[in-house]
Amino acid sequence: MSEFPRPAPETYVEAVADLEGLDAPRVGIVMGSKSDLERMEGAEKELIERGIRCEVRVMSAHREPDKVADYARNARMRGLRVIIAGAGLSAALPGVVAAHTDLPVIGVPLTSRTSVAGGLDALLSIAQMPPGVPVACVGVDNARNAAALALRILES
């Protein structure tokens, strides 16, 4: 057995409790591109108005897969309790986040410059997840509802 001192499981639990008591964000808002910022700002606004600490990050499931995987894998340890993920086109981001975390993931299908059928492409990409990898899905461009749902999850 290694002599290297390993933290006891209680230490980890205490660390998470500490994070919750301090300024650690409870909700992560991620999106696939800077071009999504405007459509996602309703989520941040809603959470701030309700006094919920959140963070906003841009990361693409297709262009930066390792960054997305790292973010999702570390999310719970960092104190996050819900992740809101918005993306347009072939919107893989919410599903990829859900593949790497057991936190609840809420997907926001977004319209973008080259969307087809008014965002139906992203809506189907987010909603049609395979069994066992759940992603909640709000309406097209309805980031505010994602925040409202995150709030209900945090309060449940």
Ligand code: RP5
């Ligand atoms: C998606 O592709 C993004 O979420 C965005 O909605 C869309 C277009 O991205 P950009 O080409 O503007 O970076 O991945």
